[in-house]
Amino acid sequence: MLSAVVALCVGLAGPVGAQTAAAPPSVRYDIGYDIFHPVRALNGMVASEHRLATEVGLAILKRGGNAVDAAVGVGFALAVVLPNAGNVGGGGFMMLHEAKSGRDVAIDFREMAPARASRDMYLDAQGKVVADRSLYTHLAVGVPGTVAGLAHALAQHGTLPLAEVLAPAIRLAREGFEVSPQLAGLLEAEDDHLAKWEASRAIFFKGDRPLRAGERLVQTDLANSLELIAKDGPKAFYEGPIAEKIAAEMARHGGLITAEDLKGYKVVDREPVSGTYRGYTVKSMPPPSSGGTHIIQLLNILERYPLKENGSGSAQNIHVMAEAMKFAYADRAEYLGDPDFTKVPVKGLTARRYADELAAKIDPDKATPAKTIKPGQPQPYESDQTTHFSVADSQGNVVGVTYTLNLNFGSGIVAAGTGILLNNEMDDFSAKPGVPNAFGLVGGEANAVQAFKRPLSSMSPTIVLKDGKPWLVTGSPGGSRIITTTLETILDHIDFGMNPAEATAVPRVHHQWTPDELRVERGISPDTIRLLEQKGHKVVVKQTMGRTQTIQIRPDGLFLGASDPRNPDGLTLGY
Template sequence: MEYALKKWGTLSLSEIIKPSIELAQKGIPVSSSLAKLLKVEQENLAQWDSTKAIFLKNNIPLQEGDLLIQKDLANSLKLIAENGSQVFYNGEIGQKIVAEIQRHNGIITAEDLRNYKVIERAPIVGEYRGYKIITMPPPSSGGIHIVEMLNMLEHYPMGSYGVNSAQSIHYMAEAMKLAYADRSEYLGDPDFTNVPVSGLISKKYANELVKTISPNLARPSNTIKPNNPIPYESNQTTHYSTVDQYGNAVAVTYTLNFNFGSGIVAAGTGILLNNEMDDFSSKPGVPNGFGLIGGSANAIQGKKRPLSSMSPTIVLKNNQPWLITGSPGGSRIITTVLQTIINSIDYNMNPAESASTSRIHHQWLPDELDIEKGISADTIRLLKQQGYNIKQKATMGRTQTIQILPDGFYGYSDPRSPDGATKGY
């Protein structure tokens, strides 16, 4: 973080962190949605004394209106502001994190933290109907498969089908199946496995994939296997999008995996430890916590970074930032961002219209088409006739989107996120 800010930013690290320190120190009011979440997670959070001290009071989760005060986190942020990232990897904070992990029989050592290095990678770049798509590279699968699906959908006049018509949903679902099948085989940490990036995002590869898509029948997932992109070679999360007055744009997605990660706070730090090990493939063909299937490319290995679905994305129009978006949602992040791009380009929606539109999701296995409320009964009937196994699910994704138009900036926080907000300065 410190490196990136020094290289790209205009403010010092201490200036950037100061508001966060104040919020942690003085506390933030617990919202209705956070209170409900704490109640759901009570059993997990109550297991750990360091966690319980922050999120529970008298063994009861904090209630709506209570102040969530995180003094240890404020102190950790102060140390980072004063000393930079090394205090985290090779100093007081790191020592406390390692001590906490080893208290629970974990295997991370001080040397592991000390040797950790942030890697800056080139983004995935694609094109859809004349717009440039700039998105996240491996070890996230998000960027590759968004571009892969857009390459397939470019073959169809999506705009003329209508938003969430049976025809538009059908083509999106079939493209999703093919992309998630490839995800299971080819995606992993590029430092450990040869990810055929240029093949997967090749338009020629997409040309071959669309030949397998019927215009009116759902293809059973058990007939779909990962395809061969080689000849074409030339999981709860937070997202925010930011644009400044000069048109500089940032899309950021970060995650602990599940709501509170492992649920364990490293004592004396206020820092929750993640449970990102779930993002590895523990065994080929065995689903993870989001039902995703993985293979040997994403097998557990020392010093390896796990596969994710994070998809912070910037869309350029005439080589200038036009749409900045991203979402939490585990395996549904990829399809949520895909639909945000399609809504914006094919259906000419603004961020509010796009975020308020019902979403669908298909991840190859299990063979089911997930839909939100709001898809018409007639459309569902047609999709069932085509062979889809329809499952109505809870809300999918929580986008934070900014659109840059000649007359100004348009931003919208997904209504699925009750604590999200849009703000201009």
């Protein structure tokens, strides 16, 4: 009988801890064939990118809160302890399965462009994109949605009051916590962007340098802001004193967000995009996320190939995956945007007949040059610095949240007097159609800047159902690589029978159509790379991709989970 299991991904840094209750005789621990061992639990589980946030979520579950209560607590805690990505000044998406109703719900709390935003606001007089205007200025900030989104989820699907789930985050902000080597490295890397702003320096610097590992990060202004939200709800952020300070910050520095923009922000409940893969049902985020649509599109293409027989990491599997990815990202550039402003052919893109058409173009022995691939015609079939966390409870509720400031620490700008880092999500619009953004992604007219519009995203919180019940919840940060990281996690579980710890440890691959390169992590065999190059791929080995937070729920009720060791601060806990 296991009492505690620590998952150690050999060769990759980052322990994953677990707390487990004694298992009843009916539960069997089949670990004989595991290479890496996931966290195991019987009553609930939380996986996030920071141990302190995971501990907050687990404590809420132990007190009787459900998965949504815990997820909201984790979301606010990450805003404190993971300031480069966790946030209250950004936005994102939540996918949840509600056990009582059996419903799957997609909650869109993506940022919105302010009323004065315009199509050419990032271009100079000659029509060229102005470097960094959409990244590190007050013009880069979209109207934040996180506070509204988390509060909405709690009110509609949670069981605990907002003040109770916010209390741990307030304590962490007021009392502070020790800066980890990971966070210290990120602060040093973003030194220039944070140092430009007095309010940012006051929080993240000690004298003229960023905080170092082992020093304490105290965020008094953020604690005060969170206390106002706990007391008055999201109204404090969108209409009260926090809104006033954000609007004042914008007015002082030529930003566009006004008090009226903040007051007008709305959360949207959307219908998840849905598909099937080898008998499993996959539910993911619809537009303005491109993630779910293209995950379903890619699964539809790949289902025809014998991936299991070819073997995980084989040259043949990587080849067909890369070819399929090219077609999906070409379509992304052309068709994806905010569905409230442009018609997105989701049904066509996720149609199996359209997948048949694309698959017919894949040569099993030869890579297709990206320059010869154009966006397809799905209409006839119509009838790095984000974070993800996953939560599951004993009642059958599961939640996946991916939210972001965009790049590390967003714009680097803290709204004076609030302690709140502001996003630079406006860069996710197409500043100029055809010109790549910070992640190298090309967009078209569907994602052009427009007032009140939500920028296109790759965030892909995803739930996989087996026989109508949650079987897997996963997601990842990683900018343009979120889609492929989440896709590969699903394939690793379904096709190759991996557990969450094993799926986090295998090397990942990525192709996004342009640039025309097949990006792979270290660990792909040189023999495999040679075979791929013989097929015509330009293979490049680059830094790690994704940081998944995955929970699997077995039919016998056992929870298996793992935090991606690519972030040593991540932690999965269950009880």
